[in-house]
């Protein structure tokens with residue numbers, strides 16, 4: 615059985631002080647939540663401070679992005695080794711805001727995914743369709759193209775160690791949540807695709823998170839789907855009580 619991963623994407627929010635307070639509040643309750651894995655992803659400038667606030671608690675630290683090169687003249691970028699150096703174990707890659715606002719392509723995400731894995735970071739690779747793509751019946755095609763492009767050239771073992779996040783773009787930050795059936799359909803398709811591209815054991819091992827307006831009141835239904843292995847949470851991860859409530863839904867379902 616795959617352990618739920620409950621991940622918070624803080625996006626470009628918090629201050630040094632409020633981020634440390636938020637992480638500290640989550641860390642304080644992590645002991646009761648050990649049936650699930652917890653991950654917080656603050657803005658990169660606050661990673662070290664958040665790591666200090668987490669202390670020894672069982673809360674993993676992730677970044678929201680990185681560059682694929684190891685070092686050098688890449689002004690404004692941070693590398694996988696730098697993220698590891700400040701205590702990250704995970705990095706979100708290809709979030710829809712990076713794809714659609716900052717113009718990242720599957721090829722960019724693929725380079726970053728390979729660099730993250732080479733450095734020993736766990737990539738959380740995001741895929742998801744736009745509303746017009748869903749309405750045109752292209753969801754499966756879009757997801758397949760993003761999956762193939764973003765994970766091209768990886769071994770089965772590397773894929774098994776990667777987290778995939780299905781985030782329908784129309785559900786991110788909009789309050790419009792995919793129905794549990796809509797989420798499960800894409801998650802099951804993704805798992806089938808992984809089995810076809812790699813093998814059944816890899817497909818069984820990969821954790822596929824759902825993201826898009828996950829809140830305490832819809833978490834149980836979403837996490838209750840067979841192929842939903844956790845959540846990538848934006849807005850609700852900024853309130854410790856909401857993030858913990860979603861994690862508790864995962865704890866209950868793990869019993």
Ligand code: PEP
Pocket residue numbers: 623625709781785786787788789825826827828846847848849850
């Ligand atoms: C996200 O940031 O990945 C996300 C899903 O945001 P929200 O939960 O606010 O929709």
